[in-house]
Amino acid sequence: xxxxxxRGVGMRFGGLQALDDVSFRVERGSVVGLIGPNGSGKTTLxxxxxxxxxxxxxxxxxxxxxxxxxxxxxxxRLGIARTFQIVKPFASLTVRENVAVGAxxxxxxxxxxxxQAFDHASELLEIVSLARVADRPASDLTIPDRKRLEVxxxxxxxxDVLLLDEVMAGLNASEVDEALALLxxxxxRGVTLxxxxxxxxxIMAVSTTIVVLAxxxxxxxxxxxxxxxxxxxxxxxxxARYVKRQEAARAVADARAAEGAR
Amino acid sequence: MAVATATAPxxxxxxxxxxxxxxxxxxxxxxxxxxxLAVPLLHNGYYENLFRGILMFSAMALGWNLxxxxxxxxxxxxxxxxxxxxxxxATLASHxxxxxxxxxxxxxxxAAMFAVALGVxxxxxKGHYFGIATLGIALAVQEIxxxxxxLGGGTGVTLHQAAWYSQYYYAMWLVCAGSLLVTWFIARSxxxxxxxxxxxxxxAAAVLGVNATYxxxxxxxxxxxxxxxxxxxxxxxxxxxDPPSAFSVDNNVFPIVMVLLGGIGTVAxxxxxxxxxxxxxxxxxxxxxxxxxxxxxxxxxxxxxxxxRGLLYLQNARGGLRGMIxxxxxxxx
Numbered sequence: 001x002x003x004x005x006x007r008g009v010g011m012r013f014g015g016l017q018a019l020d021d022v023s024f025r026v027e028r029g030s031v032v033g034l035i036g037p038n039g040s041g042k043t044t045l046x047x048x049x050x051x052x053x054x055x056x057x058x059x060x061x062x063x064x065x066x067x068x069x070x071x072x073x074x075x076x077r078l079g080i081a082r083t084f085q086i087v088k089p090f091a092s093l094t095v096r097e098n099v100a101v102g103a104x105x106x107x108x109x110x111x112x113x114x115x116q117a118f119d120h121a122s123e124l125l126e127i128v129s130l131a132r133v134a135d136r137p138a139s140d141l142t143i144p145d146r147k148r149l150e151v152x153x154x155x156x157x158x159x160d161v162l163l164l165d166e167v168m169a170g171l172n173a174s175e176v177d178e179a180l181a182l183l184x185x186x187x188x189r190g191v192t193l194x195x196x197x198x199x200x201x202x203i204m205a206v207s208t209t210i211v212v213l214a215x216x217x218x219x220x221x222x223x224x225x226x227x228x229x230x231x232x233x234x235x236x237x238x239x240a241r242y243v244k245r246q247e248a249a250r251a252v253a254d255a256r257a258a259e260g261a262r
Numbered sequence: 263m264a265v266a267t268a269t270a271p272x273x274x275x276x277x278x279x280x281x282x283x284x285x286x287x288x289x290x291x292x293x294x295x296x297x298x299l300a301v302p303l304l305h306n307g308y309y310e311n312l313f314r315g316i317l318m319f320s321a322m323a324l325g326w327n328l329x330x331x332x333x334x335x336x337x338x339x340x341x342x343x344x345x346x347x348x349x350x351x352a353t354l355a356s357h358x359x360x361x362x363x364x365x366x367x368x369x370x371x372x373a374a375m376f377a378v379a380l381g382v383x384x385x386x387x388k389g390h391y392f393g394i395a396t397l398g399i400a401l402a403v404q405e406i407x408x409x410x411x412x413l414g415g416g417t418g419v420t421l422h423q424a425a426w427y428s429q430y431y432y433a434m435w436l437v438c439a440g441s442l443l444v445t446w447f448i449a450r451s452x453x454x455x456x457x458x459x460x461x462x463x464x465x466a467a468a469v470l471g472v473n474a475t476y477x478x479x480x481x482x483x484x485x486x487x488x489x490x491x492x493x494x495x496x497x498x499x500x501x502x503x504d505p506p507s508a509f510s511v512d513n514n515v516f517p518i519v520m521v522l523l524g525g526i527g528t529v530a531x532x533x534x535x536x537x538x539x540x541x542x543x544x545x546x547x548x549x550x551x552x553x554x555x556x557x558x559x560x561x562x563x564x565x566x567x568x569x570x571r572g573l574l575y576l577q578n579a580r581g582g583l584r585g586m587i588x589x590x591x592x593x594x595x
Contacts, residue, residue: 050469052465052469071473072468072469073468073469073471073472073473073474074471074473075469076469076470076471077471081469082469084466084469088463088465088466089462089463089466090458090459090462090463090466090467091462092458092462092527093281093455093458093459093462097281097455100455101455101456101459101467101470101472102470102471104452104455104456105452105456105470105471105472106470106471107471109452109471114450114451114452114455117452153466153470156470157470157471
């Protein structure tokens with residue numbers, strides 16, 4: 001039995017096949033980077049794994065349970081938490097209250113009193129470095145801080161698996177470094193991560209495995225270096241003509257080198 | 263050497279009980295409520311009626327605030343619960359049980375059952391659709407009641423009042439105090455935070471483990487119980503009810519305006535609104551009997567324009583004079 005298994009997942013919205021027969025396994029403690037060009041189905045897959053969408057084909061199983069059969073509000077109690085690419089703070093609540101809601105209703109929420117939920121929220125805000133704005137309304141936060149808040153809310157659910165949907169988009173270089181340090185520390189604490197990100201440098205640095213989607217299909221899976229050298233991946237990102245031109249250029253260079261050697 | 267320290271003051275006092283609203287307003291309201299216990303001792307029928315009206319509208323406004331203010335589901339049909347409560351009393355009375363203390367608990371049970379039965383389907387609707395559905399239910403129930411002979415039909419029901427008339431005042435006081443207490447407990451509990459999370463973003467709330475359907479139905483049921491209890495006492499205190507009085511438009515609209523005037527999504531706001539609106543209404547009524555509804559309409563427009571979230575938000579760091587100016591410029595007045 002594997003930890004989290006995505007098996008033949010297809011998702012169709014009317015005439016659009018957003019996901020087509022996507023399968024891969026996620027091992028406990030791994031960091032899976034999910035990459036692909038715009039519109040390749042990354043966020044759709046995140047929505048399927050977190051139970052927001054029910055797949056039109058295939059299934060996602062986690063700890064022997066099929067996610068599609070679990071109501072959205074109970075997915076987090078299985079141990080799966082997510083952030084939203086388009087952040088969804090509770091605008092009128094303070095930052096601390098936002099996180100406390102997760103701590104109240106997440107996996108261990110039933111065991112916590114309101115006061116304990118607030119204490120737990122305060123600890124998490126330290127981890128994501130939002131303690132300085134804990135008592136401000138969430139609507140006052142800057143975009144990078146809203147991304148941090150999304151992470152803190154997800155962590156408040158005490159997840160085994162955390163799905164991070166573009167939490168680094170819009171961050172500057174030093175903020176990206178901070179975010180990477182945060183991901184590493186989460187991974188060290190035993191949280192399995194599935195990370196959607198456009199920043200190649202960031203995702204290569206943190207992932208143990210990379211899954212590449214293009215037009216709803218999985219086109220590659222493997223260690224970061226392996227994947228970046230895959231022809232299918234380069235084609236998906238830069239186009240088939242680019243690959244052919246590169247190959248032609250390489251052939252010419254090889255021929256010249258061969259000639260030079262003679 | 264001056265060192266610039268980045269110590270931004272917190273925008274509002276929060277922590278435990280952050281969604282209860284102004285603690286000062288709550289203390290004032292509780293104080294007024296205790297004072298209100300003495301009203302029947304004045305032996306003045308006008309004051310007793312006036313204050314019983316304030317208590318009644320406070321309970322209804324507190325009820326509306328739970329579903330419309332805390333949960334963000336704007337109901338235009340909470341009068342249906344008030345009417346059901348009133349007709350619970352009327353039905354009991356026509357079967358010889360003319361006792362307000364029996365009627366109130368029964369009305370609460372009737373309202374809860376009605377809210378759960380209808381809440382499960384209609385709380386799947388969002389925004390305006392929910393509002394329209396609740397309005398439809400209120401109108402439909404009024405028509406049904408008007409056509410059921412066992413309930414008095416269109417002619418109404420007369421209830422015999424007990425010799426100790428002030429018991430209805432105290433019953434209404436208990437309904438109001440109970441509603442305030444329940445709201446206060448909810449606003450300090452996990453339950454309250456679930457409701458606010460649903461109001462702010464229902465999808466995000468579900469992902470955080472909030473069972474939105476359960477909490478919405480519960481909030482609507484409790485909201486209905488408050489209105490029904492007020493209706494049950496009202497039926498005895500007026501002595502006669504018919505469908506237009508039990509399901510009146512005033513009883514539907516006033517609580518909403520009171521919540522907006524006092525402070526939406528706060529514990530004390532609905533009571534503050536009930537006191538102010540009743541005072542405004544009485545003053546206008548006595549000074550401009552012909553055109554008081556015109557002034558009343560103007561008051562509603564002014565409230566919505568300048569205090570869209572209620573008087574209690576004036577205390578807020580973002581309220582006050584600056585908030586008012588922001589509001590003005592936002593509406594390009």
